[in-house]
Amino acid sequence: IDQAYEIIKGLISMSFPQLDIQSYEVTNSYCPGKYDLSVNGQKIAGIAQRRTTNALVLMLYLSVNGDQDGRSETVAEFYNEADAYSQSRWTFPKVDKTSMTTVQQLGFSDITRSDVEHKFLESINQQNIDVDVTSGSDLLISPEFTAERQKQLRKIQLRNAQLPIV
Template identity: 25%
Template sequence: MENVHSSTEKTTVLPDLQWLEAPLALTQMDVLSPLAWEELACRQVGKGAAPILHLWRHPSALVIGHRDRRLPYAPQAMEHVRSTGISVCVRPSGGAAVMLDRGVLNLSLILPNPQHAISLHEDFRLMAGLIADALAPWSAEAQTGEITGSFCPGDYDVSVRGRKFCGIAQRRQAKAYIITAFVMIEGSGAERAQAVQQFYTAAAGDTKAGVPQPDYPRVNPATMGSLAELAGVPSVEAYTASLRRVIESRTTILPVDGSLVQPQGLSEQIAALRERYDSQV
């Protein structure tokens, strides 16, 4: 494990960017909507639009990864989750299953990449550093390093005292890319982890007698925590305000270009993502 602040040299310059915070009301239906929006916005950034920091939440969703979708009973498990009123999708970025609700803030840095040169570790350190800096009013204990047993584990898990509150992934396009993260701020990390583990158990057929068990993530609820539990952060709004101050201290926030994504294009992109990722076997 590494302390985020000591391991982050801030060699990546944060460009001037648009700060776009999606109202919760706009994401209450299909969780693919904000992901599709980012796909389209990323194309525009690749064509010369200003970089974007997109913030959004969803009231109740399970977002799974490509490998999760390939588990033998994944379609049935996904449909069962949907039947309980939870939106479900397969995301285009890397990573594994994540449970979202009103207490989880999703952050996406959408950046140009005209030279097709991406430093994965540097970009992940940049995102981890921003997340840790925003936590500074409450805690300086943020560390990076994989938390075994967490959901959506990776080398740049961000944790406090061994419990993960944030995961980071990436999505590349031809001329731009997205560094995306989820940050659990309110609520129970263990309850979200239990929900993810229940999905995996069903998707793998772990409750079916005589069925060969595939390899799948085993989630330990004790490895996950929200920032309310780990550092006393009072609300998503308080953390978001702190993040805004961090961004303003490092770069210029530009006016939002409201014409980046058109409604018709968004609907078409949602359908295209579902066809491409949710139909895989």
């Protein structure tokens, strides 16, 4: 899994060679994790993984542009309203909005999501990684995917039903 995280970190670093991207947990960001990507101590991305018997899926959240302070404040308010800090089963971070930033705030003033997608795909091509970007829509409507989505949704519903109402 760490090897897969390093591949994603490398691709993001290749996409933005001007940035000195580090990977470590930014503890007072929202959704902190071992493979947060940061520049100058501020989180710009988080990498998460999900595992099943036959697959490993990595997901990346990259803060490209927009109101990062507002996003941080929304998550902090959610934790407070949900009374997250009074329970002992999980640990929730005290979100400090200054611990996060966007690619735009790091000097890419006009960057768009499409620009980032293009940079990322260029990095993938430079590494000679084969990626199928065309058959995803077929997969999403396949009977196998639909059945698996329903199964996983039911699991989430069963887990949520066990949560205490505060």
